[in-house]
Amino acid sequence: MQSLVDCTFSGVVGYKKEYNDQLALFVAKTIMNISWFFKVPFFIYIYFIGFIAILLKLKPLTSFSSEQKINFYNNIVLKLPFSGSLDKLIRSLGFMKLYDLAAEDN
Amino acid sequence: MNNAIYQPEQLSHNLYRCEYLVIGSGAGGSVAAMELAEAGKDVIVIEEGFHSKTADFTNNISDMTQKNWRNSGVTPFWGKPPIGFAEGKCVGGSTVINGGLLWRTPQRMLDIWENQYGLKGYTNDDLIPHFEKIEHILNVGYHKKDDQNIDSDVLINGCDNLGWKYVPVPRAGGKDCINENLCPTGCTSGAKQSTALTYIPKANNAGAKIFTGCRAIRINKHGYLADTVKIEVRSQGQRRVIEIKSDFIFLSGGAIQTPFLLQKSKINAKAGKKLEFHFNLKFVTEFDKKIRAQDGTIFTVQVQEFMDDGLLIMASNYRRHYLAMTLAHFGNTVINEVMEKYDYCGLFVAQVQAKSKARIISAFRTDPFVQYNFDPADEPAIKDAIKKTVKLLFHSGAKKIYLPILGSMPVTNSGASLNKAILNLKPKDLEIVSVHAMASCSIGSSENAVTDLTGKITGFKNIYITDASILPSNIGESPQGTIMALSHKILDKHIHG
Numbered sequence: 001m002q003s004l005v006d007c008t009f010s011g012v013v014g015y016k017k018e019y020n021d022q023l024a025l026f027v028a029k030t031i032m033n034i035s036w037f038f039k040v041p042f043f044i045y046i047y048f049i050g051f052i053a054i055l056l057k058l059k060p061l062t063s064f065s066s067e068q069k070i071n072f073y074n075n076i077v078l079k080l081p082f083s084g085s086l087d088k089l090i091r092s093l094g095f096m097k098l099y100d101l102a103a104e105d106n
Numbered sequence: 107m108n109n110a111i112y113q114p115e116q117l118s119h120n121l122y123r124c125e126y127l128v129i130g131s132g133a134g135g136s137v138a139a140m141e142l143a144e145a146g147k148d149v150i151v152i153e154e155g156f157h158s159k160t161a162d163f164t165n166n167i168s169d170m171t172q173k174n175w176r177n178s179g180v181t182p183f184w185g186k187p188p189i190g191f192a193e194g195k196c197v198g199g200s201t202v203i204n205g206g207l208l209w210r211t212p213q214r215m216l217d218i219w220e221n222q223y224g225l226k227g228y229t230n231d232d233l234i235p236h237f238e239k240i241e242h243i244l245n246v247g248y249h250k251k252d253d254q255n256i257d258s259d260v261l262i263n264g265c266d267n268l269g270w271k272y273v274p275v276p277r278a279g280g281k282d283c284i285n286e287n288l289c290p291t292g293c294t295s296g297a298k299q300s301t302a303l304t305y306i307p308k309a310n311n312a313g314a315k316i317f318t319g320c321r322a323i324r325i326n327k328h329g330y331l332a333d334t335v336k337i338e339v340r341s342q343g344q345r346r347v348i349e350i351k352s353d354f355i356f357l358s359g360g361a362i363q364t365p366f367l368l369q370k371s372k373i374n375a376k377a378g379k380k381l382e383f384h385f386n387l388k389f390v391t392e393f394d395k396k397i398r399a400q401d402g403t404i405f406t407v408q409v410q411e412f413m414d415d416g417l418l419i420m421a422s423n424y425r426r427h428y429l430a431m432t433l434a435h436f437g438n439t440v441i442n443e444v445m446e447k448y449d450y451c452g453l454f455v456a457q458v459q460a461k462s463k464a465r466i467i468s469a470f471r472t473d474p475f476v477q478y479n480f481d482p483a484d485e486p487a488i489k490d491a492i493k494k495t496v497k498l499l500f501h502s503g504a505k506k507i508y509l510p511i512l513g514s515m516p517v518t519n520s521g522a523s524l525n526k527a528i529l530n531l532k533p534k535d536l537e538i539v540s541v542h543a544m545a546s547c548s549i550g551s552s553e554n555a556v557t558d559l560t561g562k563i564t565g566f567k568n569i570y571i572t573d574a575s576i577l578p579s580n581i582g583e584s585p586q587g588t589i590m591a592l593s594h595k596i597l598d599k600h601i602h603g
Contacts, residue, residue, distance in 0.1 A: 011438045013445055026168060030178040035473035038182065084512075085188065088434055089180070092190075095430035097168040102426075 001028050001046065003061040007073035008090050010066060014102045026097040027090055045086055049077055110310040111157050111197065114319035114341035120348050124150040127335060127352035128314075129322045129367070132199020133586050134573035134593040135358030136301035136309065141597035142356075143312035150350060151309070152320040152337060154359075155196035157302070163292035167427045170291035174203055181362075183383070183464055185478040186534045191383070192541050193360055196292075197318060198302025200360070200586075204541070205289045205404040205423075206278035206298045207584040208246045210237050211591065214414065215581050223578035224551030227559055228595060236594035240587065243308070244299040247281035248274045248406075254285045255402035257421040257452035260393065262407055264502030270411035275420075278304075278586075289404045290423055323347070325355065325371040325569070332373075332569045354568045358593075361543040361574040365466050366474035368547065368556075374563055376556050378466030381476065382545040382580035385458040385484070385538050387491060388422065388432045390444060390508040391499050392451050399424035399452040409498065416459030416582050417491050419498060424453045435512050435537050444508070456495040459582035460484055466546060480533050488536065489528050496520050510537040544585055547575040549592070561596035572596055 001024040009015040009023065031039050053061040053072060064072060077083050125148040128138045139151045155174065163170060172178045176195040183189040194200035211233060219225040240246070249255065265272045277283065279299035286295050296303065306316065317337075324336040326349075334351045357364045365378025399421065409419035422428070426445065432453060433441050444451055464478035492509065497520045499507055508516045509527055512535040517523040547556035547563075549571070556563060557576060563569045572593035574585055581588055 009438075011442075013442045026172075030172065030180060033172075034177045034180050035470070035475070037470050037473070037475060038180075091434040092431045093178070093180070095434060096171060096427050099426040099430065100166050100168045103165075 003064070003069055004046065004049070004073070004090055005094055006066065007069045007077070008087065009094055009098065010070055012098070015098060019098065019101050022101060023094050023097050027093045030093050031089070042086065042089070045082065049080075052076065110314065111316045111318060114317075114339045117317060117320070117339055117348060122150060122348065122350045123352070124148045124350065125353045126150070126356065127152070127350050127354070128356045128358055129335070130199060130358035130360065130363070130573060131197050131301070131306060131316060132194065132358060132360060132573065133201050133301060133589040135199065135356065136201075136305035137590050137593035138356040138358060138572045138597055139309035139314045139316075140305045140312070141594065141601060143309045143314035145601045149309065149314040150352070151314055151316045152322060152350070153197050153316060153318050154321040155194070156318045157197040157316070158202075158292060160294070160296035160303070163288070163294045165288055165294065167291050167425065170288075174292055181476075183476045183478050183540065185462075185464070186480055187536050187538055189383075189385075189478070190539045191476070191543060192539070193362070193543070196302070197306060197316060198300040200541075201278070201300040202292055202302055203290050204584070204586065206244075206280065206300070206586075208241065208244060208276050208278050208587045209583050211581070211588045212413070212583065215579075219550070219578045222552070223548060223555070225549060225559070225578055226551065228592065233591045233595060236591045236598070237587065239594065240590045241276075243304050244278035245281065246276050246278055248276060249280050249283055249403065252285070254398075255406045255421075256397040257399040257402060257424065257454070258406040260397060260452070260502040261409060261419070261421060261454075261498065264498045265409055265411070267501040268498065270409060270498065272407045272409045272411075275406060275408050283403050285401060285403045287400060287403055287423055287425065322359070322367055323370070325367065325373060327371065327373065327566075330565060330567050332566060354570065357569065357571045358573040361546045362466060362474050362476060364571060364573055364575045365546045366468050368563070369466065369468040370471070373566065373569065374547070374556050376554060377547045378468070378474075380546060380554070381464040381466055381478075381543055383460055383462075383464065383540045384542040384580070384582070385460045385488065386540055387456045387458065387488065387495070387510040387536070387538060389454045389456070389495055389499065389510065390429060390432055390451060391454055391504045392444070392447050392506040393503050394450070394505050395503070396449045397452050398449050400448075412494060413582065416487065417494065418457045418583065419495050420455055420457070422453045422455045424451075428453060432510075433508060436508065440508070440516075454495065454499060456491040458484070458487055458491050459580050461487070464543075485533055488533075489531060492528060493520070493524065496524050511535050512537060542574075542585055544574040544577040544581065545579050547571050548578045549576040550578050552578075560599050561592075570596060570600065
């Protein structure tokens with residue numbers, strides 16, 4: 001989840017690497033709270049993405065460099081079926097948390 | 107008051123008894139609780155969420171959303187496109203997290219309901235005394251004139267330029283609003299008069315008990331009578347089941363949870379077969395001048411020129427969070443550009459009275475699954491809504507508008523670029539949210555009605571419904587006033603005959 005959040009928010013003005021854990025935790029916690037028939041497919045999908053990363057690069061997504069992560073996300077993940085829904089969910093929830101963290105920082 | 111609001115850990119018994127059990131504490135449930143308690147009845151209200159005092163609300167939007175919204179606002183309606191639906195889950199229900207709009211039921215809807223759904227005895231004259239009571243208790247009024255709601259003021263200019271009709275919006279506690287701009291996460295000033303600040307305390311003072319963290323999971327029945335309700339109590343990660351035995355049950359869990367409970371309990375086969383809702387389309391709009399929409403409240407005027415066609419246009423709560431979430435379907439470059447122009451932008455909504463209908467599926471047992479089919483008749487209505495909203499915004503001084511369409515380019519005029527976006531529009535590419543669901547257990551005397559004219563579920567002697575699900579059809583405006591007025595009317599009939 002941390003890697004997906006990093007891919008999604010890298011480049012957003014106001015996003016800092018140190019927010020990553022809190023954003024990922026917020027998104028994961030929110031998904032954990034939704035109905036099982038939505039959260040189970042979401043988590044399977046997230047693990048599936050991690051599996052593809054290992055297949056393609058022979059290393060886990062967490063050990064990709066930032067640039068590799070972004071390239072992988074834009075060129076592979078966003079072309080997978082249903083990735084739009086996952087992307088929108090992570091972005092919507094992440095943005096909600098991001099600007100609270102930024103406000104706390106200020 | 108708080109002595110009568112019970113935390114889950116205070117519920118030590120396995121069985122409670124009362125005369126009246128009210129399930130849900132939102133717009134409808136709070137009316138039932140207050141009216142019954144003030145009539146001297148022994149009342150327990152169960153609420154799935156928790157209670158917050160005004161001092162508990164903060165401007166931390168993510169925390170407040172997680173605390174007071176069902177599923178942190180992630181309740182999808184499954185269909186093409188998927189729709190994000192949001193409702194409250196706290197003492198006071200959605201009245202805590204809405205804009206506090208309190209409209210009387212439009213005459214055209216009352217006529218339709220009487221003529222097509224057999225809703226006799228709910229005319230304007232019948233409902234006026236109830237609306238007067240609601241408006242008094244909720245201190246309904248209009249926002250005082252100030253210079254902080256420029257996003258609404260620009261719409262007034264646009265309407266004046268086009269000769270379109272707009273009206274000031276009556277809101278619960280609207281006169282005392284100090285533009286905290288936190289309506290969707292709980293009013294931090296206490297100006298907004300949710301039912302948690304009004305009806306629930308009155309119910310408490312009259313003796314009603316509120317059990318929080320409690321979710322009804324099944325109604326046990328014997329013949330034509332509901333007997334006990336099984337309740338799941340959630341406390342600090344632990345779950346246990348208790349039962350409440352009551353003479354009467356008032357269901358007020360909202361348009362999705364109420365039919366879900368009825369389906370699971372095999373009470374009524376028609377419940378939840380149909381659910382109606384509004385489409386909300388959001389437009390991020392950049393102006394030449396600073397409008398600082400973050401300094402104002404949700405909105406102070408509503409454009410009602412096309413209300414009879416099912417279209418309303420208004421501003422919306424504006425913060426960086428909501429702005430970015432609205433633009434989530436655009437790339438980060440667009441979001442960065444818009445954030446740089448934060449003071450120059452506003453967020454506007456076109457609310458469309460959808461013809462599409464959903465249904466509630468209880469097969470997954472633990473939670474309702476809401477599935478809808480996009481009605482082809484909604485496509486021209488949405489295209490028309492986008493065109494009209496864009497036209498109004500450009501006449502209001504807009505420079506650039508980001509449309510709620512996946513993959514669209516921002517439009518800079520209501521000519522070629524808009525026409526291109528509309529021409530290529532496919533329903534699956536729309537970005538739609540909804541905050542109003544209703545009509546899943548209609549009241550009336552038509553064959554599809556779930557309750558009779560007294561609000562009692564057909565075939566049962568002691569189960570009533572008072573929430574958004576009893577509206578006979580999609581109302582086309584914020585339904586809180588109508589939900590409360592119908593609930594008052596049902597309670598009036600029940601208590602006084």
